[in-house]
Structure formats: C-alpha cells, structure tokens
Amino acid sequence: MATPTSVQDTRPTKRLKIDYGHEVSVLVGDTGQRFVVHKDVLCTNSPFFQAACSKNWREGREKVIRLPDHAPIAFSMYVDWRYQGVVDLWQGDENQRTVRRDTQGNERAAGGLRFDRLIDSYILGDMLQDHKFCNVLIDACFDLIEETLQIPHYGNINRIFNTSPETSKLRQLLVHTMAFASKPET
Incomplete structure (x- = not known):
C-alpha cells in the first residue's frame, strides 16, 4: 500500500537569503531539547521570532529562545519545513506505520500519530504566528483525512479548542469535518 508521507508547499516563494553567521539556540519542551537554527530562517515568517530575536529582549541578546510548552517533534517539523519546504508527519517513524481496515475491508493507513504531530505543529505554528x-x-490535514478516512480523535480536537482562538482555521476545519461526518446519510 503506497501512502504519502509528507506534504510539500508548492506555492512559489521568494528565495530566502540566509546570513549563515547568525544562529539562535531554541530550547524546546520540558527537557529543553536544543535546536540551532539560522536567525533569518526563524524570523522570515514569524512575528514571534522577529520579536524574540530583537535586541530589545533578553532572548535576542543571549540568542537563546525557550519554548517549554511545545513538543520537540513539532519544532523539528517546523525547522524542516523552513529549510526544505516539506512537512513530514511520519518524521523518523517509517517503521511504525500502522494499518487499519475500513468498513469495506480495504487497508488504510492509520492517522493517529500523524494527527498528533499535525496538531502539535499547528499549535506551535499558531503561537509563532507563522500563517504559511x-x-x-x-493542507496536510485535508490529505490525512482523505488518506485515512479518519478525523483526529477527541483528545486532539479538545487540544485545538483549548489552545487556539475561535478564528483558528484548523479549529474551523475540524468543526466542519465533524459536522459533515456526523450528518446522517439521506
């Protein structure tokens, strides 16, 4: 069974000119996993990082930004996307893919782990204000729903509702998806 493992942003973008001499350490999660990233890569689409890297803030002067409330895998996915333009919802778990059978007995890839990562990444992206x-x-959520014929479990939906504003696009998508999925067939 062939399943897509990543979503690539194919929209044309201006080439980012990176100043390779300016790096920032980002400590993520409760363990403070360290990521060293070029400042230009972080600041291009994120007002959060633009402010945090400013000399007006201690983080900007020390070149250390802490994100203790976010999952390291989500930040790793964010960095990969910033450098490569690809979101890989399996990232490092190629051998842990699970398969389930739909109501017709057809094999489908299970979406659990990928939905978890998608939600964690969206919560991070929303906090970073990186709308792209x-x-x-x-887009990855649409693809994952179509591929697995599943929607995120209620725990993930609750996380989105508890951590995002009413205007959140993912929140709106999940409400519409749930409403459509629960609509009786006519």
Whole structure:
C-alpha cells in the first residue's frame, strides 16, 4: 500500500537569503531539547521570532529562545519545513506505520500519530504566528483525512479548542469535518 508521507508547499516563494553567521539556540519542551537554527530562517515568517530575536529582549541578546510548552517533534517539523519546504508527519517513524481496515475491508493507513504531530505543529505554528506554516498544515490535514478516512480523535480536537482562538482555521476545519461526518446519510 503506497501512502504519502509528507506534504510539500508548492506555492512559489521568494528565495530566502540566509546570513549563515547568525544562529539562535531554541530550547524546546520540558527537557529543553536544543535546536540551532539560522536567525533569518526563524524570523522570515514569524512575528514571534522577529520579536524574540530583537535586541530589545533578553532572548535576542543571549540568542537563546525557550519554548517549554511545545513538543520537540513539532519544532523539528517546523525547522524542516523552513529549510526544505516539506512537512513530514511520519518524521523518523517509517517503521511504525500502522494499518487499519475500513468498513469495506480495504487497508488504510492509520492517522493517529500523524494527527498528533499535525496538531502539535499547528499549535506551535499558531503561537509563532507563522500563517504559511499553518496553511501547509491545513493542507496536510485535508490529505490525512482523505488518506485515512479518519478525523483526529477527541483528545486532539479538545487540544485545538483549548489552545487556539475561535478564528483558528484548523479549529474551523475540524468543526466542519465533524459536522459533515456526523450528518446522517439521506
């Protein structure tokens, strides 16, 4: 069974000129996993990072930004997307793919782990105010729903509702998807 493993942002973008001499350490999660990323890569689409990297803030002067409330895998996916333009919802778990059978007995890839990562990444992208990243994740959500014929489990839906504003596009998508999925067939 062939299943897509990543979503690529195919929209044309201006080439980013990276100043390779300016790096920032980002400490992610409760363990403070360290990521060293070029400042230009972080600041291009994110007002959060633009402010955090400013000399007006301690983080900008120290070149260390802490994101203790976010999942390291989500930040890893964000960095990969910023550098490569690809969101890989399997990232490192190629051998852990699970398969389920739909009501007709056809094999489908299960979406659980990928939905978890998608939600974690969207929450991160929303906090970073990187709308391009969030839009790519919305596209990935559509693809994942279509591929698995599943929607995120209620725990993930609750996380989105508890951590995002009412205007959140993913929140709106999940409400519409749930409403459509629960509509009786006519």
